[in-house]
Amino acid sequence: MITPEEKTKIVAKYKLHESDTGSLEVQIALLSEEIDRLLSHLKKHSKDFHSKKGLLKMVAKRRKFLKYLKEEGEKRYNELVKKLKLK
Numbered sequence: 434m435i436t437p438e439e440k441t442k443i444v445a446k447y448k449l450h451e452s453d454t455g456s457l458e459v460q461i462a463l464l465s466e467e468i469d470r471l472l473s474h475l476k477k478h479s480k481d482f483h484s485k486k487g488l489l490k491m492v493a494k495r496r497k498f499l500k501y502l503k504e505e506g507e508k509r510y511n512e513l514v515k516k517l518k519l520k
Contacts, residue, residue: 435466447516457502458513464495465517 435443440463444454447462471488475481499519503510514520 435463457498458509461495461498461513462517464491467491468495
């Protein structure tokens, strides 16, 4: 789980305007951080199937968000992918 302090740092880094907390960029960045944490957990605990199922759900959700962002604006999509180093 991401601590509230870490979450505010991520939101501050990826927000589009001052009161932004729910834009696609912020949601994708938060999901990416959670995915990274779950991956490191699963490397230690390879038989944790409940966490693996949650990881797959998060990856699918992030994929949907990225697909929608790409349809809405190719420039925003490319900038975010570079920032997060996804592809």
